[in-house]
Amino acid sequence: MNKRTPLVAGNWKMNGRQELLGDMAQALAGYHGEAQVVVCPPFPYLAAARATLPETVGVGGQNLSDQEDGAFTGEVSAPMLAEVGCGHVIIGHSERRALYGETDACIADKFARAQAAGLVPILCVGETLEEREAGHTEQVVRRQLLAVVDAVGIAAFAQAVVAYEPVWAIGTGKTASPEQAQEVHADLRRTLAEKDPAIADSLRLLYGGSVKADNAGLLFAQSDIDGGLIGGASLTADSFIAICQAAK
Ligand code: PGA
Numbered sequence: 001m002n003k004r005t006p007l008v009a010g011n012w013k014m015n016g017r018q019e020l021l022g023d024m025a026q027a028l029a030g031y032h033g034e035a036q037v038v039v040c041p042p043f044p045y046l047a048a049a050r051a052t053l054p055e056t057v058g059v060g061g062q063n064l065s066d067q068e069d070g071a072f073t074g075e076v077s078a079p080m081l082a083e084v085g086c087g088h089v090i091i092g093h094s095e096r097r098a099l100y101g102e103t104d105a106c107i108a109d110k111f112a113r114a115q116a117a118g119l120v121p122i123l124c125v126g127e128t129l130e131e132r133e134a135g136h137t138e139q140v141v142r143r144q145l146l147a148v149v150d151a152v153g154i155a156a157f158a159q160a161v162v163a164y165e166p167v168w169a170i171g172t173g174k175t176a177s178p179e180q181a182q183e184v185h186a187d188l189r190r191t192l193a194e195k196d197p198a199i200a201d202s203l204r205l206l207y208g209g210s211v212k213a214d215n216a217g218l219l220f221a222q223s224d225i226d227g228g229l230i231g232g233a234s235l236t237a238d239s240f241i242a243i244c245q246a247a248k
Helices: 018-029 043-052 078-083 094-099 104-116 129-133 137-152 154-159 178-193 197-202 213-220 237-246
Strands: 007-011 036-040 058-061 088-091 120-125 161-164 204-208 227-230
Touching: 007 088, 007 161, 007 204, 007 237, 018 036, 018 043, 018 237, 036 088, 043 058, 078 104, 088 104, 104 120, 104 137, 104 154, 120 137, 129 137, 137 154, 137 178, 154 197, 161 178, 178 197, 178 204, 178 213, 213 227, 213 237, 227 237
Parallel strands: 007 036, 007 227, 036 058, 058 088, 088 120, 120 161, 161 204, 204 227
Antiparallel strands: none
């Protein structure tokens, strides 16, 4: 494993209740692995998550508004997330892009809002099956990444995390092979290195898409994979902890 501290983030999506938070808090109290751990429950549970999870475990939002506080019914701003104890926020998840029409430009705005409030963005990029089959994977993920780099500047990536999540692997049980994932991670890191080699070298690149306890070890062993963004398997304490333990 490289010198970057691994990070494992659990993305509950619109799942889980108070009870899951209790289970996680109890299980994570006994976790003493090498990976930094972040739990991202739905908005209503964030404050309770901060109050119940061990201090060493981070709490993150799954989304935020691209606007400042104001008349935006139903939205949640970056300073609100920070105030209830979030340290991270997921930005540009493929479900946000596909189901809620989030564009590269809107994602770049959200990234900037997050950082202005002191949150660490977890920026998601990833290609669809169609794009992969057409041989466009690298072109797509580079475009998604560079749209943000060009808007906020490479220096901002010293305080950010990037997650590669192939859309065809999310929630499908079809994970990218460790080699497939490593190839894209290496390309993302090269793309950033062209702007700033030191920032590229220190940036944590997570893999997401059907990571489970039994495939996490091989994925995380790849030289450019620094942990994972975990959906389905973050909904039970046992499997989430097992994945956290695999990141070292
Ligand atoms: P999955 O989701 O682990 O259920 O595939 C990952 C994600 O969408 O972040």
